[in-house]
Amino acid sequence: MDTTQECRLLDEQTADLLAWHDDVRESHEDDFEAAKELATRLGAHVTETEDGEVAAAVGFWTPDLVEAGVPETDVYLEVLTSTTPVDLAAEETTAEFQRERVPLRRKGEFHWGVVAGMRAGTRDVVGSLYQLVYEDDDGWHAVPDPLAYSVPFGAFAPAEFYDMERLDDERPDRAYFETLGTDEERVETTEHDGLPRVSPANSMLEIHPGTATESGSLKGLAERYEDIGGKLHRGDELDPADRNFVGYDGIQLMPVEPITENPDIHDFWRPAGDSSSSNDPTPVGTADDDPETVEVTVSHPDMINWGYDIVVSAFSAVNPAILETGRPDELVDFIAACHAMPDPIRVVFDVALGHADNGGLNTLPSPFFEGPGMYGQHLNYPHPTVRAMLLEMQRRKMDFGADGIRVDGAQDFTYYDPGLDENVHDDAFLAEMDAVTQEVAGTEYRPWMVFEDGRPWPREDWELAATYRSLIEQHPHSFQWSPITFAHNTPALLTFWATKWWRVREVLDFGGHWLTGVANHDTIRRGTQIDPHVEFNQSPVNPYLGESLPNVLDEAYDNAAAAMFFYCASPGVPMDFVHANARAPWGFVRDTDETWNVKVVSDESSFVDWQLRPEEFHDPEHFTRVKGLGFEDEEQLGTFMNALSAAVDATDYDLDAMAEMLSALDTPFTGEDGTGGPTATDLEAFAYAWMQDVHDFANLAHWADDQDEERTAFRLRTRRFRHERPWLREDVSESEFFTYRHPTDGTVLYFGLRESPDGDEQLLFAANMEGVPVDVSPESLDVPDLPRDGWTVALAAPSLDVEAGEETTADDPVTLTNATAVVWTREP
Template identity: 40%
Template structure:
């Protein structure tokens, strides 16, 4: 294959970039420049453009290529692969380097393309590797060369074109081609949703369910937990941080000598475990290779196509993105000019830098052009900038508006996605939980939704009096809920729930006779599900792990600096989510058992002690080791070193990641709850008017005096159709017998009302008959004409 520089096209491209940048990069031209960044395939030609301020001081800039042989098999855990090496000098314009190449092999559904990286050489001949932050494909992670990927060819053959052709008449609002919201949502973490933990396996699972639905076959509880939604929200699928030693996925065995020479690579299939939010911004247009079975990004397209063509009706796909901050690893990948100082997550980004600002928006556009219908912006309160003259930090609401105005083009259809923002401002001010309105962005912009107060991180519905103490937030749903994502179980609430010391909270043991059962029934609570899915305004969201009674935690096996601290902070997971029965199960906790923790009581004691030592020493690992070895009685295992402590953190994350996999817990799923939850979702889909705010006749109350049981009851009426519903539930407390007609509900003709949905074990009764409701039980009536 004749790989060569197309000098004529390079010169033409150089002139265009020079024209755009001759007066510097400004907010006016940054957007145009960002669209050219990265590698773009056009037939036999591939155009490369990269930005890095150090380019202007480099003596020469080269681009290196590694052309893989056909024996590259991504699925192999470890392999040696031969590649052919090429190196060419590029053209530099101030802070930009560019070149147009002929005849490069390009990646698609079926094959890998050339891998590439840039080399900056100074006047002494010393070289610095610069990787492409705007790449379409990074099969071997953020610290390896990117892949030349023909995105247009892959997307040009998408199978859900008809879905997009119908958008104009079915989903778009009339004013600005904005997609409307879903009626309900399912939140999915790809890595723990299936046994394989890949986009490919998730797509196949949905295809299997689709086939079963079309054939009228019964679904298992875990299958039923995935449907009954008209929207799916994927937790972040961007490349995440990597362990600097354990995640060496790309390793050349020889040093190449000249163009056309063959070298051998030692390759490992990426196996990063992460909940998805530890990002570096770098590579955000690409897909995390650890959730790819084949290494081919089209697995994401396959999932989107499958959901868009689901037999019961199209399912919208929402993408969760993290652009407000970057992990410290970003310092090694992005130019220094991108950062504005450290924060609690790692690094603040300089959102006033015009090119970085444009690059983030372009990354968003590229990722969404896979065919996403909506975007959820994580921690919108982190988009800030500092004004030195005023010594003040401001929220960058203009940037959030720019994000909302990014237009997608999919299957020749232009549209703007449904926007969702998580915004907790004035976080991190100490009074944020009281001061946060969860309405700032919905008041500044017309279209977006925000996460509601009830699904924000610090909600623990296993506390006694929770449903009374949170009443003020519930009441806000009446007036503002139609612009909120509602619900109560998600990746944040469940994670925060297990971090609490059970001895410091008033655990509601009416929910279960063990901490594990309390946790399960708090976050998969029939009365709460009935309230959120079948009565309150908003777009209710469920979480795969909660629906499947599956544990959830914070996990990442991606660093050495904070690994011990992170593992320690999950200490109470051992009490909330593990019993002796699970710990004795041979399929779980293999790594921890191999370290010597043969009994759960030993693991609990060590985990809680480690957490205390982290606090006492202000996280000084060396001092922590000393305290561990001085503790009496000695831990089992006994002698500890810093190396062994890091091994513990690694084992912890690996075991918990496996334990939190929904497929691993399929045997423990509750079929009655799965059927009930599905029923509430079906009710919501049939009654989308419930998403709207309360009208003048609508209400929700709790019975007073409480007298040991928090009984919620309420009434709603569809003003367009006249449909009426009545809600009744025991949210917490002792069992009580309630007669709906004795409450102040507008029930004038009891014979016209019938039970529409009842929680498991509740006998459907007449609306004028007494109903005994224990904790977590409820019933919904509707008026029949």
């Protein structure tokens, strides 16, 4: 496979690049505007020599090198081109690379160069790997490319020179984008600059790629949608598990950015003789400048994470842990599979740029960081170049072909204002995010914009004070997550639907630009963290939802009443979580480092109560690592988890002190001398084993055969009911009606009347959101001026003694048991 060529700097083209840099600086008085243009050419881009040879135009922002006084002559682009095959899917393999160092040219705080001889990566070819290296008094150091397009071995290893133009040219859904501007169903409006904006979805499904399929990859997810799409095109019956994935015209992927790595465990790029951790980017080989062959042991990244622990560096690439083939093409293939469905599905990227994991300190220039924050490191948003690079990262990632963007935790985009002596929300930066346009298959467009913003969270009174409308008011085309969707909702507790009525009322009155629904990655995690043994003055677990805690949790986040409320009555865009649809377990999996992992796992102490049935623990497939540590049953495991959580609180998270406290407990751990309790090392080993086991336990492939035929069929009918009535997204008007029955008398009964804008259909809704059975009929519902005749049952929860299509008189009763609902329709 030795197809390498000698790498060399192209002096004339590099001079042109430096001249362009000067022109940009001179043409902008504003540093931020100049930085935005400069950022477009940072990273490595495919270009050509005058002879048609492939070359790479590269650029790095290097303020730390300039400040440290590193001479220009000591800065190089290190290029590593494989001379033997590299199996990116292999668990571990050793490959040979030709290593070359090419000098770069400095201009201000930047290093630029056009380099010939680098191999461009494609779907079938592993491209040259590269990183910036420099020498100082302490030896040689490496700087990763923060704007890389491909990082097959993670954000802490050299990036891959990748042909993104080829990827765009060959994408299977080019026609989808080429016709975007003329498709009225997919375009909401044309902006003043003539660009189309993607219209909102009617409903959304949130998916975690790492656990959605057996392979835990984007390739596996693409194949799943290709298979389902084929069945729908042919008119074949869907399997119950298939139904959990369809009936939506929008999918929100949890973050697909490269994530942090556990430096004590992960090491996916190991040059011969290098003993450094994977969180410490290092040069490869010796310090001389001559070409040489080096051996590197590489492995497919197997990080376990829910996706939000990003290092920001290489944000524009795809997380290699969810790439089965190691090729970023998998993300395009998944998007294309969604666009090829009989009813095309919009794909929304979940963008988490509100913080960086501490691992980012080793991969980004120091001006990126303002200091420690709630989630690791707070980013320095006011810095012009940082600001520009973050926006460029967003643009490049979205150019993989996303229809929409969901900005995670927009309330976290803040900076310190010395004049006010407080942190303020950087709404100007959020406006810049909103202004970024995409270009895919030659079509420039604006994506559907969705913000998660619960400001003033985490202020103590945030739950009362948050309006969830700050960004909608600034950007009327945008959407926000609703108060019923934000992270801290717990419908497994009794009286949830009564005490949350004030927020539900807001959804009805002005929720047309909100995402709604109680099931998402965060709410289920919060539900799992509820202490099931509550004090007297706390809301108890809802006994009407099930006889066991796992059954209660399943029903809380997936029941007919809630689904029918959000899809058949509520304004906004309903959103579900695929794990809730499947009634599959979901937990807080975020392996960052051995020490911090213990704290993360201690927060999950109630997982055993809420998510783990005895028969599931004893299944040989599940919790193999925890069993290998000596835990024989779920009761013993639960006792240890609860004690671990208590020890965290009692010791202020001192691992040694925690281990000493837990030595009084009967545990499988025997200590260093074989007689005592656990050590700090034992706790770290337990935490890592737990995360791996929960990650495997949550994989939907385990639960595919357990899907209920009737339940999944009915949920799909409910979603299709919404899609046939897109007008339901609009706010409840003055001519419509919605309320709850009070006094409740043991049942939280929601009911109301909605009417199509053209007056062709009236819709009457009634739901027992929680409580004892209650009889309802059109006549018994206190709806003003409600017509008596002509009502037909349009949807009814499967357990009810009435079926869709039945004509009914105004006083025919329907008995609604807990978490069931009925919808009648009539034509005026």
